Amino acid sequence: MPSQSAQPERPDDLVMRVRAFLAERDGRAKEPYLGVHQRLDRDTSGVVVFAKRPEANASLAKQFEGRDVEKRYLAAVQGWSGRSRETTLSDELRRGEDGLMEVVPRQKAPPRGVRAPKGRPSGGQRAVTHVRVRTQKEERALLDLILETGRMHQARVQLAHAGAPIAGDPLYGGPRAPRLMLHAAQISLAHPKTGKRLSIRDPHTGPLEFWLKNGDLGARVYDDVAALDAALALAVERRWGLGRSAERDPEERRTTAFRLVNEEGDALPGLAVDVYGEHLVAQLYAGDVWDDAARRERVLDRLDALGFDGVYLKMRPKQANVLVDTRRDELAPSTPVRGQAAPEAFDVLEEGMPVRVRLGDGLSTGVFLDQRSNRRFVRGISESARVANLFSYTCAFSVAAALGGASRTVSVDASVTALERGRENFAAAGIELGGNNAGAHTFVAEDCFAWLARMGGGGKEGPGNRRKAESFDLLVLDPPSYSSTKKRRFVAESDYDELVTLAAKVVGPGGKILACCNHRGLTRTKFRRFVLAGVRAAGRELLQLKDMPDGSDFPPPLGRDPHMKSVLAVLR
Structure with a gap:
């Protein structure tokens, strides 16, 4: 869990849990006071200190701001072989263009007789970490760290810059591990009431020592x-x-x-x-x-x-x-x-929306769980919108749009069985398909490429195939990585730009395309290029192309893109 700053859609962090625990333990109806001065990166274990009373808060704040608090960490790293058993890392850190912290390159010494410029490198803040080797095994080592300063990601970026990244660190190139192998082992400060020096320790270092001994277990x-x-x-x-x-x-x-x-x-x-x-x-x-x-x-x-x-x-x-x-x-x-x-x-629930599932009906269950956050997004932007859901499967995106107030949804899929189950999902959500709602939510059993071509003017016109002029405010594209119908074969790694081109031709002015792909061999960067190329080939102007957030329950492999890539394209 995060130590603070919980996700808005599902608040859950250490501060909330501690407050809930104190309230339950003490039988309080009112949320108890908790002064927050320290945070740990998610997946860092160890000691966190809070002030339980306002009168203690000022003392803690003064100590943290004045650097009178000593913080000792333990880190399991790879790449420390041949280095000194004790050293001090002193660097200037700044936030890079990608939002991560980086070490400011050291300036070369000026030629003899030339005065060095005063001041520090632009944007940098000094970070000092004292390092001592506790245990070493070949390239892996367990390091005791004393953080003299308290910069964001200080130990992580400094050790990575020194060639010994912390194991399990996805941001700074750490080797594989079950989690970030960083442990807040001890914090020392003056007791706010007595002034006596107080040290709180967490000796639980088993996961770090296990990794030091065994490395990444893999399978x-x-x-x-x-x-x-x-x-x-x-x-x-x-x-x-x-x-x-x-x-x-x-x-x-x-x-x-x-x-x-x-x-x-x-x-x-x-x-x-x-x-x-x-x-x-x-x-x-x-x-x-x-x-x-x-x-x-x-x-x-x-x-x-x-x-x-x-x-x-x-x-x-x-x-x-x-x-x-x-x-x-x-x-x-x-x-x-x-x-x-x-x-x-x-029926199971997804953000309050019922979805019908069948666990014993082949490889598929009736819902793709990695789209939960995207369906929540669609539900939030669908008020009065016309939404087309392509490769709709059991129509969960369509149901989310309808619950969000969409004026019209069209669900397109080559499988008649999947669409029938989509109707069941509409019924489970309490959405009427007949009566006053007749025609508002329609289901089309057709190859999605053929349907797009017909909607966009690419299909042949004739007595039995007259093009229907209709545009949409939002198109959802969630094709399988590979698929074959009687009319064509689709491979996401080579055909996705063509799909986006056809989709862009039926998106109305100012409309959006939510493009998704679960192809494991396709990088996020290449996928963005496909979407951009597809929009341009349709003669449309792209106003915005942004990555959608990954689901919290779908962490990607260390150092690699997530399997599910999703981008939102906004057209002029």
Whole structure:
């Protein structure tokens, strides 16, 4: 959890949890006082100090501002081999163009007789960190750090600049680890009331010492029950807010379906685990990770031990789209492999929106959980809008738009079965499709490229194929990475710009395209280029192209782009 500054859509940080704990413990109706002076980067463990009374607050504030507080950290790094066992890192830090901190390059000494310019490098702030090696094993080392100054990301950027990045650091090039291997081991300050020097320590350094000894386990995590349980426990803790959403969140934000484990992003390669109410769905991705059947059984046993009613299994081939029948029992058993069966069809909640799912119906369940934040966004901008949802599957984006007040939705998909289930989702959300609402929400069973060409004027006109003139305020594009219909074959890595070109021709003035792609081999940068090229090829002017935020339960692999890439294109 973050130490402060919770996400607005689902507030949950250390400050809120401590206040809730104090209020419950002391039986207070009013939120207790808590003075905040310190923050830790998310995934940094260790000591945090708060003031519980206003009279203590001034003393703590003065000590933090006057640098009278001593902060000791422990960091597990790679690349310290051959360096001094004790040293001091002194650098000028500034915020770079990408928003991250960076070390200001040192100025060369002026020639003899030339006076050096006064002052520090432009925009830099001095950062001083004292380093001592506690333990070393080859290239890996456990370092004691004393932070003399308190700059943003100080230890992380200074150690990376010194060639020894902290393990698990996705921002500054750290080697792979289950999390950021940085621990706030001790904080020393004067007691606000007595003035006596007070030191608070957290000796729990097990994860750092484990990484120092073993490095990145990779798939070997499945061969060590203790390491596997630790990785699952960390993933569960990271989803604390989502997991208690049904109890804590207002009705309009309750969520009972989300990702619990996201493969390498949670240090569990080849494994994704999703929560659907009281059941889990484990997805094992094709690869030599699962050649050992004992690993698979061990994982299923540990998931079963988490306490859900049942666990379903999906064996994901490399390209599930090329399968003729994705309901084959050896790939997706129709009954749970652990525990009790879920109802054949039941509703889960996503930000308060009901979605019907089927856990035993092949590889797909009825909803793509990685689009939750995008559907929340669509719901928020759809008031009175005309929305077209292409590759709509079971129409969850369309339902979100309708709940957000869209005046019209069109759901287009080649699968008649998927669209019928889309109608079920509309009904589950209480949206009428007939009566006064007739025609407001329509479903088109057609190849999306053919539909776009017809809408945009590219289709042939004739008695049975007359082009319908209609434009939209928002188009949602969420195609599979690969797909084939009777009319054409689509590969996201080569055809996405063509899809955007066709879409831009049916977007009205000032309209938007929400473009999404889950192709693992496509980088975010290349995907943005596809969208930009597609808009330009349509002769439209792009006003804005921005990346949409990643879902909090879909952390990307360390140092790599997330699997789901989403951008919003706003046209003139």
